Amino acid sequence: MATKPRRFDVCIIGGAGHVGLPLGVTMALGGLQVALLDINKKAIAQIKKGRFPFKEEDGDVSLRKALKKGTLTALAAPVSVIAKSDVVVVVIGTPVDEYLNPQFGALDQVIEKYLPHFRDGQTIMLRSTLFPGSAERLQRYFEKKKLKVSVAFCPERVIEGKAIREIQIMPQIISAFDKETLQRMKELFAKISKGGTVVAQPMEAELAKLYSNAWRYITFATANQFYTMATERGVDYTRIYRAMTDKYERMQSLPRPGFAAGPCLFKDTMQLAAFNQNHFFLGHSAMLVNEGLPRFIVEHIKHRLCNNDLHEKTIGILGMTFKADSDDTRDSLSFKLRKMAKLEAKAVYAHDFYHKDPSLSRLDALLKKSDIIIVATPHKRYAQIPKEKLKNKIIVDIWNHLPYTKTAIEL
Ligand SMILES: NC(=O)c1ccc[n+]([C@@H]2O[C@H](COP(=O)([O-])OP(=O)(O)OC[C@H]3O[C@@H](n4cnc5c(N)ncnc54)[C@H](O)[C@@H]3O)[C@@H](O)[C@H]2O)c1
Structure with missing residues (x-):
């Protein structure tokens, strides 16, 4: 059995999911030492065997390559890998409830749960789509806890199912609250993507991601209303x-x-x-x-x-x-x-x-x-x-x- 590396460049919380896994595999293929951490034990077991738990273009081939290279570790536990990682990527989203209100709690709960494992000098990169202001709120949270953890927000923008291919060619929006963290993100993405980076303030990046998705949703609605209007007649x-x-x-x-x-x-x-x-x-x-x-x-x-x-x-x-x-x-x-x-x-x-x-x-x-x-x-x-x-x-x-x-x- 391969031994686990002592240190990781990146740990991904939610690493067995649709955003986390393609990103983790791409980073591992880019030479970074990556730990995928996920509570979904079944998905982790599948990943360890070299099988993607969902449909992804070139998923299995890329995953097996990364496992063979020895740069990818999939874990359901222990969460102590967080402390061993320089960058912690979090892909836990913000769902809306049955009354269409955002549920900020999901991200907060994950951060609170893993708080004892964060340490000074780390960067936490938020990758899921966030309610505007979430990154700043998290940065303040760490400051209150007297932890020198810097927060970055770098939203995922790929099309589901073609993520591995798109991450490598797509420009990455990166945002952070200080220059060093921004530089760290730039260097990280330079290892996996030829698309370059687009720098924004965290609030700008949060809105850019939400506007993009809302724009697509409104565009589809326009087509659908044109269709119903004609069909009715x-x-x-x-x-x-x-x-x-x-x-x-x-x-x-x-x-x-x-x-x-x-x-x-x-x-x-x-x-x-x-x-x-x-x-x-x-x-x-x-x-x-x-x-x-x-x-x-x-x-x-x-x-x-x-x-x-x-x-x-x-x-x-x-x-x-x-x-x-x-x-x-x-x-x-x-x-x-x-x-x-x-x-x-x-x-x-x-x-x-x-x-x-x-x-x-x-x-x-x-x-x-x-x-x-x-x-x-x-x-x-x-x-x-x-x-x-x-x-x-x-x-x-x-x-x-x-x-x-x-x-x-x-x-
Ligand atoms: N699916 C996409 O293509 C896509 C694209 C852009 C942005 N996003 C954003 O990313 C977010 C995540 O989407 P997804 O499709 O990857 O969801 P997903 O459900 O596929 O993945 C989330 C993963 O997090 C894991 N998880 C949940 N709680 C955990 C915990 N406490 N510790 C460790 N792991 C935990 C789950 O087991 C799951 O594997 C969405 O909310 C969305 O805002 C998704």
């Missing part, structure tokens, strides 16, 4: 989209309609709203549009595609993860769609290639039994379903994903 949005974007550069940034979900965009838009005393009309409107889309689809099927006999029909939902070709179901709107469809249809079946769940059906069985097929998540493999298997079915394909759907709505 029986106008084919796919054709409108094509008319707007074909050979016209200025409209290329308009996304296609579809479920805007996942663990970040909704939460961060609501965090920003809370930060602005709930005066964030665009953000709240985006939430209403995006979160309202599953209900819109069910209503649309019921009243326009089914002559009000949906209660006699069966629905098959394709895709339960929050985005295409991912295995992540966190905050996926497919589950909301299934709940609402169950209120109206005779039966509802659902399928996913990447998410295993006893409540899901096999693809063939679903296709055989369903009168109506909804493409909820545009996994690439759904585009390969033979056309004859969808014959005589009502297809709802907001993404316009299936190659043979004549319009976005019906075959």
Whole structure:
């Protein structure tokens, strides 16, 4: 058995998660001595065997390389590795509760829990998206505890599932409260990324990350509202989209309609709203549009595609993860769609290639039994379903994903 290094350049609290693990692997491949610390024992055991606990492009290959190099250690305990590390990265997020208020407690609890292991001279790098002012609050907390721990905030901006590739090419926003810590962050990222660094004040960096996510969420909502507006009037949005974007550069940034979900965009838009005393009309409107889309689809099927006999029909939902070709179901709107469809249809079946769940059906069985097929998540493999298997079915394909759907709505 390989012996554990005595010292680490970096320890990542939450190192088995979607942000922590790709970052840790990339740092280890960059030659840094890295400890991944996580309470998820199952994920840690998998990582030790060289397997990513979730889907990540080139994940397993890179992880095995890092383990072989001897620069990566995965641990569920002991937390004493924190004291042995120069930089402690924390990727514990700030969720929003059922009343859409940010729960600052999650980060505070982790810091308090591990406080006895922090020591003078360390840097704590916050990497998850934060409520504005969190980094400063943490810096003051350490000062009150008479610990010379410097705080940096360097937000993660990768696309989930392609993190290892993107970290290496993407510019990193770095922020801290003193020049030495900023320099330390610059040198750290220079070892793993060719994208360079962008320096900001901590509050600027916190807002830059939240604005970026809210911007994406609002953009998706715009596309979704355009789609519902046209569809309600029986106008084919796919054709409108094509008319707007074909050979016209200025409209290329308009996304296609579809479920805007996942663990970040909704939460961060609501965090920003809370930060602005709930005066964030665009953000709240985006939430209403995006979160309202599953209900819109069910209503649309019921009243326009089914002559009000949906209660006699069966629905098959394709895709339960929050985005295409991912295995992540966190905050996926497919589950909301299934709940609402169950209120109206005779039966509802659902399928996913990447998410295993006893409540899901096999693809063939679903296709055989369903009168109506909804493409909820545009996994690439759904585009390969033979056309004859969808014959005589009502297809709802907001993404316009299936190659043979004549319009976005019906075959
Ligand atoms: N997923 C993304 O691509 C992404 C991108 C940018 C920013 N973010 C931000 O990063 C945050 C984290 O997201 P994620 O997707 O990595 O979440 P995640 O759930 O995949 O990872 C968090 C990890 O922290 C671990 N953890 C929780 N409490 C712990 C503790 N006390 N000690 C040690 N480990 C602990 C969990 O077991 C989990 O493995 C989010 O809140 C989000 O703001 C995520």
